[in-house]
Amino acid sequence: MAKKAIILLSGGLDSITVLAIAKQQGYECYALSFDYGQKHKAELNAASQIAQSYQVKDHKIMSLGLNAIGGSALTDNAIKVPDHLQDGIPVTYVPARNTIFLSFALGWAEVLQSQDIFIGVNAVDYSGYPDCRPEFINAFQQLANLATKSGVEGHPFTIHTPLIALSKAEIIKLGTQLGVDYTTTVSCYSADEQGRACRLCDACRLRAQGFYQAGILDPTSYKP
Amino acid sequence: MAKKAIILLSGGLDSITVLAIAKQQGYECYALSFDYGQKHKAELNAASQIAQSYQVKDHKIMSLGLNAIGGSALTDNAIKVPDHLQDGIPVTYVPARNTIFLSFALGWAEVLQSQDIFIGVNAVDYSGYPDCRPEFINAFQQLANLATKSGVEGHPFTIHTPLIALSKAEIIKLGTQLGVDYTTTVSCYSADEQGRACRLCDACRLRAQGFYQAGILDPTSYKP
8 A cells, every 4th residue: 555645735836846756756645735824825726736637635725824923925914025035034934834834734644644744845945934944844853753643652754855955946857857747836926816927026036047047948827 | 021922722721820820920921722623612712711811912713623634532523532531642632733733823922022932731631642741842842943033043932831740730729829710711522512511521530630639629510
């Protein structure tokens, strides 16, 4: 029987690549997405389409209401998504987001008796978001094995981060080799309902640069 | 200006005691509760009443829908709440519950620029739930300081567990000294809408034993 894995699936280009990697490694995949009050809902539509096209065993979209907490340009209407790259930790940082996402993945993994969680954190995000760094992931893995019945009973969890040391261009090349179709993915922080991108936000710029450096044409649609 | 603290407030006797302790230590208190699909909703009504009577600065009840994941007698209708104490990790264990709760507390703390999170884990739960042990709490605190902008920028978080080494009887005595009124608290896993307890579940038995050993009369109401 195939081993089960939970894949955190945002609907962006990183997470579809991670799903393709987990599939290739022979895991039976369970996709987990979050409606956390993000302004860019097109991402969730993309996640649903991707989950379907990869025939995942189950896809859950959990509603979290992080906008009740606010504090990020992605969840708080009082904070504008910037139209230029920023130094330091960006205002698009969502407090404790990956901690929260991994916690739910951990709970679901335990119920499914899966020991494997995949998350598409990578070297580009790494520079800005504290919860995309290897030391954060290692600390979460340690926590997971202390927090749970599975961990205590000797069935430890592994947090897989296959993209962590890759640049955006390397991720895109790897995904393309694995047959990933990036058409449905949404990276833009301000995408419209059809998932069309703004070209201007950090996420759009990093994506465009990645495709350019990979020498691959980006199939994304832009707002007119 | 008073330092801000997040208090995880379930509406049970432990969390009201923790709130009283944080108040006594001079913190400006922000209470956080979760509607996680638990069968015993009376707990949340109790949390609201307690938050009001302690005049917390803000009280958020976040909806999590953990019943979408299931796997616990508290969240899954397919698993019955047992009417006797169990050996090992009980079926009332909710996968990754405290990890999820602390993650949200961390996110809110960061937004409020608070470095202090209080949680009422204690020595009695300790014996059964992996995510009530000191090693879990220490691991979460380490994670918190790697996961966040605050942690990275040198404003570390402390996870306060003032009850962790106390028995139920000691908690009740301490709370009583601090003037806690336990009338509104709900401990029972199968309480009815008025918050009346069943007498039979683990939580009822531990509570009754605690009041008995403390030599204090339990003001709780039981189902007729």
